[in-house]
Amino acid sequence: MPMPETVSLRINGKELSVAPGTTVAAAILIAGHSAFRRSVAGTPRGPLCGMGICFECRVTVNGEPHARSCQIECMPGMEVRTGD
Amino acid sequence: MTEAHVSCDVLVVGGGPAGLTAAQVACESGAKTILLDDNPAFGGQIWRGAKHFRFDNKVLDLISDQTAAQLGTTDEPARLRKMPGWRVVAAPRPGVATAESLSETNSIHFQKLILATGARERFLPFPGWTLPNVMGAGGLQAMVKSGLPIAGKRVVIAGTGPLLLAVAEYLKQCRADVRLIAEQASGSSLFRFGLSLTSHPAKLFQAAMLKARLLTVPYLTDCWVTRAEGKDTLERVCLRQESKSWQLECDYLATGFHLIPNTELAELMGCAIENGCVKVDEDQQTSVPNVYCAGEPTGIGGVEKSVVEGRIAGLAAAGLAQEARKYHAVWRHCARFAGRLNETFRLREELKALSTDETFVCRCEDVTLAQLRECSTWRAAKLHRRCGMGPCQGRICGPAVEFLFGWKPESVRPPVFPARVESLTQADVEEKSS
Ligand SMILES: Cc1cc2nc3c(=O)[nH]c(=O)nc-3n(C[C@H](O)[C@H](O)[C@H](O)COP(=O)(O)OP(=O)(O)OC[C@H]3O[C@@H](n4cnc5c(N)ncnc54)[C@H](O)[C@@H]3O)c2cc1C
Ligand code: FES
Numbered sequence: 001m002p003m004p005e006t007v008s009l010r011i012n013g014k015e016l017s018v019a020p021g022t023t024v025a026a027a028i029l030i031a032g033h034s035a036f037r038r039s040v041a042g043t044p045r046g047p048l049c050g051m052g053i054c055f056e057c058r059v060t061v062n063g064e065p066h067a068r069s070c071q072i073e074c075m076p077g078m079e080v081r082t083g084d
Numbered sequence: 085m086t087e088a089h090v091s092c093d094v095l096v097v098g099g100g101p102a103g104l105t106a107a108q109v110a111c112e113s114g115a116k117t118i119l120l121d122d123n124p125a126f127g128g129q130i131w132r133g134a135k136h137f138r139f140d141n142k143v144l145d146l147i148s149d150q151t152a153a154q155l156g157t158t159d160e161p162a163r164l165r166k167m168p169g170w171r172v173v174a175a176p177r178p179g180v181a182t183a184e185s186l187s188e189t190n191s192i193h194f195q196k197l198i199l200a201t202g203a204r205e206r207f208l209p210f211p212g213w214t215l216p217n218v219m220g221a222g223g224l225q226a227m228v229k230s231g232l233p234i235a236g237k238r239v240v241i242a243g244t245g246p247l248l249l250a251v252a253e254y255l256k257q258c259r260a261d262v263r264l265i266a267e268q269a270s271g272s273s274l275f276r277f278g279l280s281l282t283s284h285p286a287k288l289f290q291a292a293m294l295k296a297r298l299l300t301v302p303y304l305t306d307c308w309v310t311r312a313e314g315k316d317t318l319e320r321v322c323l324r325q326e327s328k329s330w331q332l333e334c335d336y337l338a339t340g341f342h343l344i345p346n347t348e349l350a351e352l353m354g355c356a357i358e359n360g361c362v363k364v365d366e367d368q369q370t371s372v373p374n375v376y377c378a379g380e381p382t383g384i385g386g387v388e389k390s391v392v393e394g395r396i397a398g399l400a401a402a403g404l405a406q407e408a409r410k411y412h413a414v415w416r417h418c419a420r421f422a423g424r425l426n427e428t429f430r431l432r433e434e435l436k437a438l439s440t441d442e443t444f445v446c447r448c449e450d451v452t453l454a455q456l457r458e459c460s461t462w463r464a465a466k467l468h469r470r471c472g473m474g475p476c477q478g479r480i481c482g483p484a485v486e487f488l489f490g491w492k493p494e495s496v497r498p499p500v501f502p503a504r505v506e507s508l509t510q511a512d513v514e515e516k517s518s
Contacts, residue, residue: 022231029232034216034317041450044316046216048447048480050226051129052122053204055475056447066475070226073124 009078024069024080025050025057036069036082060084092118092165094401095181095194097172097349100128102379102390102397103200109398110198111164118192119164120183122171128202129222130387132229173503175353176514178374182499182507189507191514196374196401199350199362200394203380205247205340206483208431209445209453210438212312212321213339221251221340228258235259238334240321242266242309244429245342246386249303255338256299263332264302266323268341269429271305277428310438312337342429344483345381348500366412367405368397376401385422392418436488445488446481448474453488462491475502 006017009024011031018027025047028036035044036057047057052071060081061067069080094110096103099121107119125132167183170190174182181192205220212218219227221241228234238261241248252265267274307325312318320333347355350362356371357363361383368376378397379390392414399408439445441454449470456465462485465471471485472478472493477500478485482493499507 019231023227026227026231029227036216039214039444039447039450041444043214043444043450044216045214045447046317047219047227048207048223049205049220050223050230051204053476053479054447058475070230071123 007074007076009074009076009080011080012082018074020074022074024059024061024067024072024074024078027074028059028069028080028082033082037084058084089191089193090118090165091193092116093194094118094196094198094398095192096120096198096200096398097181098128098200098202098379099123099126099166099168100200100202100379100390101131101387102202102394103128103198104131105391105394106198106200106376106378106398106401107164109395110402113399113402113404115163115196115402117164118167118194120167120170120172120192122169124169126166126168128390171501172349173499173501173507174511175349176511178372180514182503182511182514184504184507189504189510191510196376197353198368198394198397198401199353199355199370199375199377199381200379200390200397201346201349201381202390203343203345203384204479206342206344206487207339207480208243208341208435208438208484208487209443210309210311210435211440211443212314212318214444214447215312215314215318216316217314217318217335218312218337218339221247221338223340224336224338225251225254228255228260234336236261237336238263239336239338240264240266240309240323240332240334241338242268242307242321242323243339243341244268244431245340246425246429247340247343248338251338252301253299256301262299262301263334264304264323266307266309266325267303267305268308268432268435269305270432273428274305277424308435308438309337309339341431341435342426343380343384345384347381348479350375350377350381352500366396367400367408368393369400383419383422384426385418386425389415389418389422431487439488445484446471446474448472448476448481451481456485456489462489462493465491466494477502 008017016031034046036046039045045056048054050070057069058066059069062079093115094117096107096119107117111117170183170185172181172183183190205222241252252262309321310324311322313320320331322331345361354372362377362381364377364382368378370377376397378393396408396411439453443453444450451469451471455469459465
């Protein structure tokens with residue numbers, strides 16, 4: 001079996017390579033960010049449910065805001081921004 | 085696959101153990117069946133990504149073979165259509181469901197509908213629970229399954245229910261440093277539960293407990309997290325067991341308080357709800373004719389209950405209710421186990437006192453406990469504080485508020501998930517054309 005290739009994406013401008021199938025949420029944690037966004041009152045938040053219902057893992061993906069990173073797989077060349 | 089209308093005899097919503105079994109049985113019984121799940125892969129909470137699971141080869145084929153559009157031989161007309169990555173968001177009129185994928189919207193016309201929408205974790209607020217790296221128990225497991233490296237990370241698992249054990253076992257396999265499992269249920273009720281476990285589903289639970297012990301993770305009962313602390317992310321948790329309290333440094337807290345049935349879609353269809361679960365008859369039919377429900381939404385009971393209910397619902401929906409009767413004995417068995425399970429892992433009153441005035445209860449809108457105390461109903465909390473009005477639509481705070489204040493969330497309005505405008509207009513057109 002051939003070695004799985006890796007997927008390269010950019011998180012807050014920094015290049016990162018992950019295994020195929022990795023979600024954007026996992027990639028953000030791998031990149032060392034635990035705060036994905038700020039809440040209404042400005043407190044840092046990260047993923048809670050891991051299954052698409054809490055909306056705490058929202059980030060900007062390819063310019064699209066409010067994307068639930070736990071439900072999206074990393075794609076080559078993806079641009080991810082946290083902290084909004 | 086761009087057509088806006090598709091039709092079938094049996095539509096199955098949810099591709100976990102219940103939905104997969106129902107779809108398999110329905111299409112083998114000759115019904116033209118559509119199976120959809122909002123995840124990119126079938127399997128539901130337990131079988132997702134589990135290629136090694138040995139249960140029923142045909143069910144497993146459904147999971148692993150996602151590109152093949154049909155079950156059975158290739159020269160047979162495709163009786164099963166699988167739609168991974170599709171979510172039902174509205175039910176504009178009887179016999180029609182509106183489903184959307186990331187880029188498309190479809191109206192699905194059906195004769196019979198089987199709801200197998202599963203369950204989610206229940207979360208309870210406590211000081212610090214909004215800190216990053218405080219996750220659900222199933223939540224952290226999902227994160228690891230989807231690529232998060234956990235080897236060597238210090239994890240505390242806390243809350244209640246058998247899921248804590250399953251997650252501990254999984255994380256240990258991934259070489260996490262699981263420091264403690266804190267189970268809020270009392271040791272005596274767990275002991276009684278243990279004694280009552282003599283039969284099949286129960287054995288799995290015993291095996292999980294045994295494994296946890298073999299994995300040398302401390303499993304404390306009557307024990308819970310009182311707060312999570314850290315500057316911008318989790319650094320440590322404070323724990324209590326009887327009069328003893330202490331702190332534990334950790335990288336992740338995996339915390340969940342048993343499960344909550346996903347009843348929203350059933351409610352939207354007008355199905356009667358009883359004690360938080362979808363009410364069904366012995367054929368798994370809900371109070372709405374031609375709408376069936378199987379698995380966790382009818383009561384939390386684990387994978388065996390989901391599978392047998394999926395089988396009964398699939399047969400009944402395909403017109404073979406008589407045949408389904410032979411599974412009733414197994415079902416009763418699973419239901420009894422479910423009853424004991426839910427009794428054992430009932431939430432203790434002390435958990436109501438964990439939050440302080442400043443603790444956010446509604447995480448979407450940052451509504452604090454003090455603000456909720458000024459309200460007298462769920463409706464007032466929504467109107468005055470926007471509690472439950474954020475994107476999770478009360479899925480996270482609803483069960484917490486119900487536990488803390490006894491308020492029942494109001495009935496569901498479409499869409500059941502924040503949907504695209506396009507889907508809503510399509511649902512609207514369907515409604516008007518009825
Ligand atoms: C987070 C979590 C983790 C769990 N982990 C374990 C475990 O490790 N071991 C164990 O024994 N049990 C586990 N459980 C318990 C588990 O619920 C049952 O064992 C079993 O998976 C139930 O099967 P089911 O088919 O009833 O529901 P599920 O497996 O939950 O399947 C329901 C499916 O329906 C989908 N769905 C829901 N609504 C819609 C909609 N509107 N449109 C389209 N699709 C929809 C869901 O995404 C899901 O895939 C877990 C439960 C949860 C909530
Ligand atoms: S972690 Fe809850 S939606 Fe992504």
